[in-house]
């Protein structure tokens with residue numbers, strides 16, 4: 221923003237240029253952080269003797285009033301003032317003469333970098349809570365269905381039986397890593413750029429630590445040129461969020477598959493599904509589909525910002541203004557996806573019978589049979605062949621593996637046959653499956669009853685706080 225005939229310029233900006241470059245319609249989202257940064261800067265200027273105590277107090281009061289107006293929706297944002305920083309400064313100066321001193325030793329370059337770091341700190345705090353919310357929903361669903369056994373899949377082919385709780389806790393693990401990445405991004409963003417000026421600090425002997433303490437940053441940036449052009453912290457946030465979105469998308473995909481008639485393992489609550497305008501019978505998992513779809517946006521925003529940064533010479537370039545819409549949209553998309561997934565997961569009803577039925581095919585225990593042969597001393601590769609031959613024999617006879625007889629395993633001796641029978645025969649499918657899962661209890665991280673119970677308790681404790 222500039223007035224005609226003042227300072228360097230004789231001409232006002234062309235309206236097309238003005239419209240093209242303005243950002244107030246989206247960067248006003250930083251208003252609260254911008255005001256906080258200005259309060260901190262006023263304290264720095266007061267300490268340097270550039271503002272008298274009276275002037276500093278007047279500025280603080282003016283900023284408070286502007287803040288109240290913004291909160292009440294009463295503040296008059298002006299497009300002609302380009303961005304959030306100019307809008308607030310102009311409003312302040314119109315009310316308080318000393319407002320014209322506030323921009324001493326400060327540039328919008330260190331100002332916007334500061335605002336963004338304050339914003340990301342607050343945003344990540346909220347994100348962490350939202351991630352915990354989804355973890356709790358998953359844990360709740362796992363707890364309510366702690367005994368449910370279903371097939372685990374590789375290549376989307378039934379592979380080995382697992383507890384549903386184990387499957388769900390896999391996502392709790394992923395989300396915990398997401399939280400770790402968010403915290404990590406927040407920690408590296410916790411450095412204050414204010415005081416770096418446009419790119420080279422100032423001649424006014426400003427004590428940056430005053431602002432650091434005021435705003436609660438861990439330290440101040442060590443290089444003014446880096447400070448005004450660095451957006452790595454936003455890249456890190458977008459990377460964490462893009463991967464988080466991928467996790468949500470995979471969860472959505474599992475739930476969509478499992479809720480299809482082909483699987484029939486579960487149903488979303490009606491409130492999280494939609495009907496078809498044409499087909500009266502439909503109950504579509506739209507929320508999960510949207511979460512899966514929106515994750516593409518998150519990946520896109522990460523790529524946008526990386527591309528934006530890659531050709532920039534030091535230091536500040538106006539290109540950087542393009543960072544905001546990407547991170548704001550990513551933050552909103554990520555947060556709402558977490559929230560809707562938490563609610564949708566909490567609404568899920570599991571069909572334990574359908575899960576058990578799918579897991580009961582004896583072929584899912586083929587590896588367990590091979591393990592049993594290994595215990596008799598047969599090398600695993602050989603055991604694999606023997607069991608593979610039995611599976612084939614069952615297929616050719618049109619029967620199931622557990623209905624094969626002694627004669628169908630011609631190469632086994634008595635002891636080996638007994639081991640095989642012990643895994644496959646004589647009990648109900650659910651007892652057989654349970655036994656197979658119990659047999660894994662010594663392996664840390666396996667889908668065994670003791671292991672899963674331990675993990676359920678561990679997560680309950682972690683997520684309680």
Ligand code: ARG
Pocket residue numbers: 243247303328329332536538540541542
């Ligand atoms: N709206 C600008 C941005 O978001 C603020 C900084 C403008 N600085 C400048 N030298 N034009 O990047």
